Amino acid sequence: MSPCWVTSSWVVAPHITRYYLLNRNRETKPYSHVSPIRTSILATITSQQDASSNGAGLFLPSQDSPTTLTRFVLENIRSSKAPEDIVDLISSIQFACKKIASLVSRAGITNLTGLFNEGKSINIQGEEQKKLDVLSNQVLKNALKYSGKMGVIASEEEDVPVTVDESFSGTYVAVFDPLDGSSNLDAAVATGTIFGIFKQEVSCLIEDMADNIEPSQLHCLASTLQPGSRLLAAGYCMYSSSTMMVLSLGHGTHGFTLDPEVGEFVLTHPYMKIPKRGQIYSFNEANYHQWDPVLQEYIENLKSGKNRSGKCYSLRYIGSLVADVHRTLLYGGVFGYPGDKKNPNGKLRLLYECAPMSYLIEQAGGKATNGKQRILDIVPNTTHERQPLILGSEEDVDELMHVYTKYAAKLQV
Ligand SMILES: O=P(O)(O)OC[C@H]1O[C@](O)(COP(=O)(O)O)[C@@H](O)[C@@H]1O
Numbered sequence: 001m002s003p004c005w006v007t008s009s010w011v012v013a014p015h016i017t018r019y020y021l022l023n024r025n026r027e028t029k030p031y032s033h034v035s036p037i038r039t040s041i042l043a044t045i046t047s048q049q050d051a052s053s054n055g056a057g058l059f060l061p062s063q064d065s066p067t068t069l070t071r072f073v074l075e076n077i078r079s080s081k082a083p084e085d086i087v088d089l090i091s092s093i094q095f096a097c098k099k100i101a102s103l104v105s106r107a108g109i110t111n112l113t114g115l116f117n118e119g120k121s122i123n124i125q126g127e128e129q130k131k132l133d134v135l136s137n138q139v140l141k142n143a144l145k146y147s148g149k150m151g152v153i154a155s156e157e158e159d160v161p162v163t164v165d166e167s168f169s170g171t172y173v174a175v176f177d178p179l180d181g182s183s184n185l186d187a188a189v190a191t192g193t194i195f196g197i198f199k200q201e202v203s204c205l206i207e208d209m210a211d212n213i214e215p216s217q218l219h220c221l222a223s224t225l226q227p228g229s230r231l232l233a234a235g236y237c238m239y240s241s242s243t244m245m246v247l248s249l250g251h252g253t254h255g256f257t258l259d260p261e262v263g264e265f266v267l268t269h270p271y272m273k274i275p276k277r278g279q280i281y282s283f284n285e286a287n288y289h290q291w292d293p294v295l296q297e298y299i300e301n302l303k304s305g306k307n308r309s310g311k312c313y314s315l316r317y318i319g320s321l322v323a324d325v326h327r328t329l330l331y332g333g334v335f336g337y338p339g340d341k342k343n344p345n346g347k348l349r350l351l352y353e354c355a356p357m358s359y360l361i362e363q364a365g366g367k368a369t370n371g372k373q374r375i376l377d378i379v380p381n382t383t384h385e386r387q388p389l390i391l392g393s394e395e396d397v398d399e400l401m402h403v404y405t406k407y408a409a410k411l412q413v
Contacts, residue, residue: 068256069247069265070087073090073091074087081249086197091147096193097237098258101237101239103132104179104185104239116128125349136179140193172232175196175351175356180193180321181321183319189323190239190322192239193239194356195234226379227380228355228358228375229377231355231376233247234248238322242257253360253361253363276395277393278392279309279313280313280327290341298403332392339370345385350380355375357391366394367392367393368390369391
């Protein structure tokens with residue numbers, strides 16, 4: 001008998017022995033063993049079933065009639081809080097977001113992490129496009145195209161606004177960032193899709209185009225350059241520990257969680273209200289030295305407690321706009337990507353980042369400004385125009401605006 005067998009049996013034996021000793025008194029349990037807790041839940045359900053459904057199937061109040069996103073939109077239409085067509089648009093967007101959620105969650109398995117076209121594909125903002133930037137853009141464009149309601153689409157990943165092809169054209173404008181925060185994707189950090197819907201002021205039919213905009217096509221461009229105050233609907237879908245859609249049709253901001261068991265967005269956060277004041281600030285402080293002295297002082301005061309609340313604030317910054325705004329909406333406080341010496345207009349794009357997020361925050365009782373003006377009042381000059389963004393709890397944004405006004409003279413603004 002070879003010496004190695006002797007060694008290996010001594011190695012294996014202890015484990016078998018240990019397992020046997022541990023389990024010698026335990027009866028072997030069948031896979032379908034029912035734990036006492038589960039038994040009591042089933043008992044409760046059965047008694048509820050008998051009591052309330054006259055035997056017509058299982059009855060669990062909250063699960064029995066969940067408000068899905070589609071049902072929510074239909075109810076808004078029925079109470080004429082939203083135009084009829086919006087249900088087709090929101091259904092297309094929710095389908096696209098479910099698809100993008102699945103692509104993002106499986107990116108590591110399906111070789112969808114990393115750069116598109118080996119990093120040779122640069123979008124008009126000068127950013128290397130990720131594979132999922134390009135794919136999410138296509139998914140959303142197609143979904144909107146087949147809604148049959150879309151006239152013009154403006155996307156972070158499209159150099160200029162594009163129309164869907166003629167046979168599908170409609171009278172709405174969609175602006176979107178198909179995969180915001182995609183620089184965090186390969187690290188599996190939260191990302192999201194941001195969107196806004198406008199009514200198209202002029203009807204026009206054009207091809208996907210490069211950079212030579214024909215005069216007749218200027219109308220098309222014009223129909224996308226609308227201020228956020230004219231949004232009919234706005235929202236984001238966050239791809240994180242859970243997939244959440246936060247939406248406003250102009251009557252409050254509402255949160256829906258994707259239930260993977262049924263593949264439906266279910267209303268979980270009706271009428272979200274941002275706290276009047278928070279205790280969290282969310283800025284990329286690496287840019288601190290590029291900021292104006294007023295903002296530097298404001299942040300120092302938040303940290304030191306020398307602010308109207310007298311409390312010391314904590315810093316939270318994910319570096320994904322959707323995730324940072326979502327947390328601010330729930331917990332309150334202030335999020336900002338201000339202008340600075342390096343980027344006087346900051347980094348975020350007015351049309352499909354700042355405006356939809358500001359619309360949601362205002363509908364939830366918060367405020368959003370570029371430091372001088374309400375974001376929703378700003379009329380964009382170009383599709384990819386950047387604007388400084390400060391948004392959050394009313395009292396937090398008011399305090400910052402107060403400091404700016406007080407020091408306006410000092411800054412010769
Ligand atoms: O890394 P920085 O400079 O703090 O910028 C972070 C910001 O840039 C973004 O990633 C830009 O978004 P995109 O990924 O859509 O270009 C935002 O999500 C985020 O708020």
